[in-house]
Amino acid sequence: MTGIHVDSVTKRFDQDATKPPTLDEIGLSIADGEFVALLGPSGCGKTTLLRMIGGLEQPTSGSVLINGEQLSGASKTTRRKLLANVGFVFQEHNLLPWRNALANVAVPLEVRKVPKAERLRIAEEMLALVGLSEAAGKLPHELSGGMRQRVAIARALAYDPDILLMDEPFGAVDAQTRDSLNLELQRIWMQRRKTVVFVTHSVPEAVFLADRVVVMRAAPGQIVEDLRVTIPRPRSLDASLTQDFLATTARLRSHLGEGTSAQELAK
Numbered sequence: 001m002t003g004i005h006v007d008s009v010t011k012r013f014d015q016d017a018t019k020p021p022t023l024d025e026i027g028l029s030i031a032d033g034e035f036v037a038l039l040g041p042s043g044c045g046k047t048t049l050l051r052m053i054g055g056l057e058q059p060t061s062g063s064v065l066i067n068g069e070q071l072s073g074a075s076k077t078t079r080r081k082l083l084a085n086v087g088f089v090f091q092e093h094n095l096l097p098w099r100n101a102l103a104n105v106a107v108p109l110e111v112r113k114v115p116k117a118e119r120l121r122i123a124e125e126m127l128a129l130v131g132l133s134e135a136a137g138k139l140p141h142e143l144s145g146g147m148r149q150r151v152a153i154a155r156a157l158a159y160d161p162d163i164l165l166m167d168e169p170f171g172a173v174d175a176q177t178r179d180s181l182n183l184e185l186q187r188i189w190m191q192r193r194k195t196v197v198f199v200t201h202s203v204p205e206a207v208f209l210a211d212r213v214v215v216m217r218a219a220p221g222q223i224v225e226d227l228r229v230t231i232p233r234p235r236s237l238d239a240s241l242t243q244d245f246l247a248t249t250a251r252l253r254s255h256l257g258e259g260t261s262a263q264e265l266a267k
Contacts, residue, residue, distance in 0.1 A: 002031075002032050002067050002068065003029060003030050003031045003032050003034075003067065003195065004028075004029065004030040004053055004064075004065070004066060004163065004195065004197070005028075005029050005030075005064070005065040005068075006026050006027060006028040006029070006049070006052075006053070006062070006063075006064055006065075007027060007062055007063045007064075007065065008025050008026070008027060008061070008062040008063075009023060009025070009026040009027075009049075009052065009059040009061070009062035009063070009064065010023055010024055010025055010026070010059065010060050010061045010062055011023040011045065011048055011052065011057065011059055011060050011221075012060045020219045020220035021060070021220045021221070022045045022048050022220070022221050023045040023048055023049060023059075023220065023221040023222075024220035024221060024222050025062070025222070026045075026049060026062070026221070026222070026223060027223070028049075028214060028223065028226075030195060030197065031195075032162070032195055033193040033194070033195055034195055034196075034211050034212065035189055035195075035196040035198065035209060035210050035211045035212075036196070036197050036198070036210060036211065036212045036213075036214060037198045037199075037200055037205075037206035037209060037210035037212070037213045037214065038050065038197065038198070038199045038200070038214050038216060039200060039201070039202075039203065039206045039213050039214065039215050039216070039252065039256075040201075040215055040216035040217060040218070040256070041201075041217070041218055041256065042201070042218075043218045043219070043221075044216040044217055044218040044221045045216060045218070045221030046199045046216055047167055047168075047199055048221070049216075049221075050165050050167055050197055050199050052064050052071075053066075053071075053086075053163075053165060053197060054083070054086050054088060054165045055071050055079060055082070055083045055086070066082045066085070066086075066163070067082070067085075067162075069082055071083075084159075084161075085161050085162040085163060086161050086162075086163045086164075086165060087156035087157060087159070087161035087163070087164045087165065087194075088156060088164075088165050088166075088167075089149075089152050089153055089156045089164065089165070089166045089167070089169045090152075090167050090168075090169065091167060091168045091169060091171050091172055092172075093140070093148040093149055093151065093152040094152070095140040095148055095151060095152065095155075096140075097139065097140050097141065098139070099139070099140075100136065100137050100138055100139055101127060101132060101135050101136050101137070101138055101139075101140075101143065101151045101154075102120070102123050102124065102127060102136040102137065103123075104140070104151055104155055105123040105126050105127060105151060105154045105155045105158050106119045106120060106122075106123040106158065107155060108155060108156075108158050108159050109122060109123065109158055109159060112159060119158075122158055123154075123158060124136065126154035126155070126157050126158050127151070127154050129154065129157065129188060129191070129192075130150040130151070130153055130154045130184065130188065131150065131184065132147060132150055132151060132154070135147060135151075144177070145172065145173045145174075145177065146173050146177040146180060146181055149169055149170065149173065149181060150181070150184065152169070153169070153185070153188070157188075157192070157194075161194070162194065162195060163194065163195045163196075163197070164194045164195070164196045164197075165196075165197050166196065166197070166198045166199065167199045168199050168200055168201065169181075169198075170182065170205070171200075171201070178205070179237055182205060182208055182209060183237070185209060186208070186209060186233070186234060186235060187234070189209075190233060190234060198210065203249045203252050203253055203256075204240055204245075204249060206252070207229055207231070207240075207245060207248050207249050207252070208235055208239065208240065208245075210229055211228065211229060212226060212227065212228050212229065213225075213226075213227050213229060213248075213252055214226050214227075215227070215252055215255045215256065217255070217256075224255050225251075225252065225255045227248070227251065227252065229248060230244065231244050231245055231248070
């Protein structure tokens with residue numbers, strides 16, 4: 001069994017049983033190479049679910065399996081092996097300010113003790129993949145917000161993980177930069193075919209990027225829709241004007257209800 005399998009996962013941070021859990025009996029399967037967006041209002045547990053897939057949180061009950069091996073309760077050796085195939089990109093780029101772009105991309109390779117010549121070769125290849133070869137020698141403060149996020153993506157891809165977990169990575173940039181980054185991420189995904197789990201508040205972003213959009217609601221956090229997006233790839237920004245795109249976004253919005261603010265829906 002390959003891919004990601006979330007089986008009857010419940011997560012409680014507050015042990016008061018009279019209060020709803022953060023996540024309640026979540027079941028979700030994601031195939032190898034699939035791009036899945038987690039969509040929903042703040043507090044519905046999207047990030048908690050992502051962190052459990054990445055081994056940063058443990059379920060209160062249920063299990064998370066990566067390629068058929070259970071992550072929760074696994075030995076340190078097994079967890080290390082499974083998580084070696086997982087890359088993270090967060091809303092904050094977390095680049096080291098004293099290192100240039102090339103050296104930042106090389107960080108996870110240094111941790112894995114990859115020889116210097118090889119890690120520099122890979123880092124250069126990853127910067128080229130995200131279109132930043134000319135920025136290799138620049139420090140983070142010399143880069144725009146969008147460029148810093150592209151460096152963060154290059155860093156996450158440097159050790160060739162099978163799974164890429166992305167937690168609202170473009171939420172802090174302006175709308176024009178966000179569109180550009182969405183196009184860039186689609187291109188990279190189509191070229192590399194990583195398994196991507198992408199958390200977002202934005203309905204249009206989810207529809208533009210994903211093969212499937214999983215809609216969640218809060219109190220308790222549950223999945224209310226798992227919708228396959230049938231819009232052909234590659235998708236241009238003009239795809240958002242098509243009837244298929246508009247119908248898909250309308251269906252997703254119908255599930256979001258009172259828990260999603262007008263501001264979030266408009267993103």
